[in-house]
Amino acid sequence: MTGVRQRSTERVAARAAALDLEGAAIVVGAAALVVGAIVSLPFFWGRSLPIAGPGSLSQFAALTAGVVGIAAYVVARLWHRDALTPFGGRADRPSEAPAARRSLTGPALFDTVVIALAHGIIAVLGWLVLGAILADGFQDATVYAVSATVLAGVAVGFSAYVIFLSGARMDLMRLSTVLAVFAAFGILAAMLSAPDPHWWEYHLSALGMTKSVSSLTFNLTLIVAGLMMAAIARYATDLTGVDPAVRPARMRVRVCLILIGLLLAGVGLFPLNVSQILHNGSAVGMLVAFSLLVFWVRRALPEAPRSFFLLGYVLFGVIVLAAVFFVTGYYVLTATELIAGVAVFAWLTVFLRVSGAAARG
Structure with missing residues (x-):
């Protein structure tokens, strides 16, 4: 009673x-x-x-x-x-x-x-x-x-x-929605307002290479989204009450999340026409950090459902396959970049929701 x-x-x-x-x-x-x-x-x-x-x-x-x-x-x-x-x-x-x-x-x-x-x-x-x-x-x-x-x-x-x-x-679960909506709105707005309607014939980074409102929107979206990811990394990998054996793995995940955020911001901060080395280096580094994150997260979040880990492996495979298609000439660079970007953001969104659900438990 x-x-x-x-x-x-x-x-x-x-x-x-x-x-x-x-x-x-x-x-x-x-x-x-x-x-x-x-x-x-x-x-x-x-x-x-x-x-x-x-x-x-x-x-x-x-x-x-x-x-x-x-x-x-x-x-x-x-x-x-x-x-x-x-x-x-x-x-x-x-x-x-x-x-x-x-x-x-x-x-x-x-x-x-x-x-x-x-x-x-x-x-x-x-x-x-x-x-x-x-x-x-x-x-x-x-x-x-x-x-x-x-x-x-x-x-x-x-x-x-x-x-x-x-x-x-x-909370983390709501923030995952905010991050996804923010990135989608920003990229779509940049695409719709691009001064060159055939920008897609080059690469996704072409959206950020002009002195237009479209480029400002594109680069600002990447910078703010990256800072958001870096800012919430410690909340998504909270160490309160965590098993000491899990702490090192969770810290590695935290570092990867921070790197992904900072490198994503770097992609927007250094457009391709400003610095090709810093722009491409940020993009490649972000994919490397994401790849490590997919395989390290199992030890950091052992209570997560198996479907979550399987999703990470599948999305990683999709990115690799898209890269192979690009190298063989089957895909243009824009399609490869879009697939990789959507895969990374989709996984990060789900990761925030899974982390939020684990924290509630």
């Missing part, structure tokens, strides 16, 4: 906490809506704006939503907490957190800033893409100032609401 009563009390407390969080998110979203409308009104007054393109409604709403979204994420990380932290529950102090999560509750300003920046960029790219789609659906349509102000405010408010909830509930 005591156990049933305790579980009932826990469910009531969890529901109250969830409603409390939703209420706070609504307040943050409403405040962001007002801010977005107030900021946009002077820019829109007396004008009829295009839906997409330079000086458009979607462009202004996207930039404002990105800035406000970053602030909303930081506010969410401070929700019921003493310090900026990328993960953790509602405990105010590390000593009050569950033992399995205690290592995730320390101050981590850099981690929080990087993940907040990723949320802001997702908001920017999301509204820009939506604006482009709507512009195609409403050819040559314009939006009056008052309507544009309301729409911009709603876009900013909705972004702040969603990002606040994401930040307040952030």
Whole structure:
């Protein structure tokens, strides 16, 4: 009877906490809506704006939503907490957190800033893409100032609401989704806005070689995604309560994750036209680190399901096969790079989710 009563009390407390969080998110979203409308009104007054393109409604709403979204994420990380932290529950102090999560509750300003920046960029790219789609659906349509102000405010408010909830509930499993969405949005946006529609005839790195917004988007996506991976490496390989025999393997996995993150950032930081040696060296080094990671992770995470290890071996084989096809002339370089990139990100996303599930246990 005591156990049933305790579980009932826990469910009531969890529901109250969830409603409390939703209420706070609504307040943050409403405040962001007002801010977005107030900021946009002077820019829109007396004008009829295009839906997409330079000086458009979607462009202004996207930039404002990105800035406000970053602030909303930081506010969410401070929700019921003493310090900026990328993960953790509602405990105010590390000593009050569950033992399995205690290592995730320390101050981590850099981690929080990087993940907040990723949320802001997702908001920017999301509204820009939506604006482009709507512009195609409403050819040559314009939006009056008052309507544009309301729409911009709603876009900013909705972004702040969603990002606040994401930040307040952030853990490894949710972060895996953020990382995947961020990378997908960034690369797709760079592809769609590339000044040369036939960039794919060369290689994937051609997206980052021009002085266009497309190249800026491509390189910035790689840099931020790499910093995110490097920042969360220690949380994905938490050593709290780990068997001493497993610690060395987990540390090797941590080093590989950090290397993958830094080398991915290096690919974006050094475009092919800036330094071919540093660019190619970063790309090859990232694949080498990933290959080691696939074969080392079994000892570092022995509780993971066998299907996870099998997935790693299969994806490694796919990358090798794609490389063989390229060497024999069957694949172009772009196809090989895309296959390798998708395989690496897919495995890393699943790894974060498996690590998160193991930590919850």
